[in-house]
Amino acid sequence: MASIHSRATARLMLSPAVILLLVWMAAPLVMTLWYSLHDYQLLMPRGNPFLGLENYAYFLSDPGFLQSIGNTFMLVMGVLLITVVCGVGLALLLDQPMYGRGVVRVLVVAPFFVMPTVSALVWKNMFMNPVNGLFAWMAQMFGADAIDWLAQVPLLSLTLIVAWGWLPFATLILLTALQSLDTEQKEAAEMDGANAWARFLHITLPHLSRAITVVILIQTIFLLSLFAEIFVTTNGGPGTQSSNLAYLVYSHALLRFDVGSASAGGVIAVVAANILALLLMRLVGKSLEV
């Protein structure tokens, strides 16, 4: 059937999807590129003269830029570390036979259904609030001073909030991977004299490596563009202590109304994300080639 005719037909059939993708993805990208090279400030309607790379220089020289890159990195790595480590632990626990396992599994998945803005507000007002928060109350029970989480350790607090939201995702993927592990393999290892830790290290963890890779790749994509949690809790502050790249772009675009420099920031974010993705694929992508 692979005649010239059928191939032409196949292309024709594919074209609507390809065109739609092109329009949806390429057009915004081209527009962003165009804006990034022109002076486009909403507060100063004076035409859009060509600026060359001035917007890029302006964005890169933003005093919060380097910190936002560092924050983005720390947030992604912190959340990945917590979700993968705790996810493996939780998946192992949930894989054990126990009473009411079905209910517990549903409960574990629940945080994933809470939208980011809501979960961040709940954490901000009910847990991390230095006056009314649960953590402050617990600290006071022991006679300690309450910590103003979002002011004193904003980045750590954000990491915790986001990790809480993503933990179910990691747990779910790792749990399904765990269930596909052949029980005879575990039994063979047991017969071979491997204790529980050795079985985990030599059998379970290698089996999970592919699922862990998937978790890391998918989460990285979403965590790079983290915004809602920052917006409703710290507003990137204090100062720029908890701004990531996405938040810095937002502040250029909708706090300073400078579309040109925000677009330049957007392009920089895309390039940075691609570099990181490439690095990740090199680092962990090998385990996908099984």
Add this chain to the structure above:
Amino acid sequence: MTSIALKNVSKRYGAHEVIPGLDLEIEAGELVVFVGPSGCGKSTLLRLIAGLEDVSSGQLLIDGRDATRLPPAQRGLSMVFQSYALYPHMSVRDNIAFPLKMARRSKSVIERKVNDAARVLNLQEYLDRKPRELSGGQRQRVAIGRAIVREPVAFLFDEPLSNLDAALRVNMRMEIAGLHQQLGATMIYVTHDQVEAMTLADRIVVLNAGRVEQVGTPLELYRSPATLFVAGFIGSPRMNLLGGFEARQYGAATIGIRPEHVALSSSEGRWRGKVSLAEHLGSDTFVYVDVDGLGTITVRTTGDVDVRPGDSLWVTPEETCLHRFDEHGRAIRQGPPQRH
């Protein structure tokens, strides 16, 4: 060389009793085959011996020592699983070396033993491959290699050949038999295939619903089955089993006659019937004859007879070779089978 003994061993899952109390002695150096239909408890029994399942009550002795509560690794047994259970992310070398690494043996010892095992099993060329790059038979060999290097006191095989194609199965069967002779180790082999059981075993244990139906050498089981179940299970094609009037003539509830002990004739005989199917195997011919009131009688005869479906024939059982069973399915042994 190690003997294994089960004393009144039982296994229950909740209220469900899989093995209701079973005694068995396996002598040192013996190759014992557990055979029975699926769900008869043969795999469970093997897993009880391996320690992968806990014994509900009773005692398990390995070399005279109580091993009922020992963890699997300390029993000194090796097991070959039906799925081979190779570690997919490890090379063949690492797979075979795994039990030695777990036992913290030195690098040089591991190296030597792995190479020895690879030589015995013809795996030298594949040592650096991953299991997924091997054929079924090679994977099977790796699994056996992993079992050998530990120098276990006994080997346990859980339907190791059921994932192989027919030709390879015959080959591997011979290799396992050869391995048994070479190592002289005690082996327990579980299968549902009675041909495998007959060809491999020193002694066969026939299991049915968690109970031992009969223990004996392959020929003992074939020549004098102790129960109706064993009579029907051992032997291919199956023994002809007849009830009713014909059986009562011999003072039994059921009589059995092996297909090779039935004579065919076109002119005279005991029962008259019509051939429904004739299977020409070259060396033998299996003829299925429908006899009115008795059902289908299977006859095994020489390869050169010319019978076709629809032919009308006489069949006659050889009376001295009749097996008689009482109403509980137990064999009646006293006196020669005589028609009253």
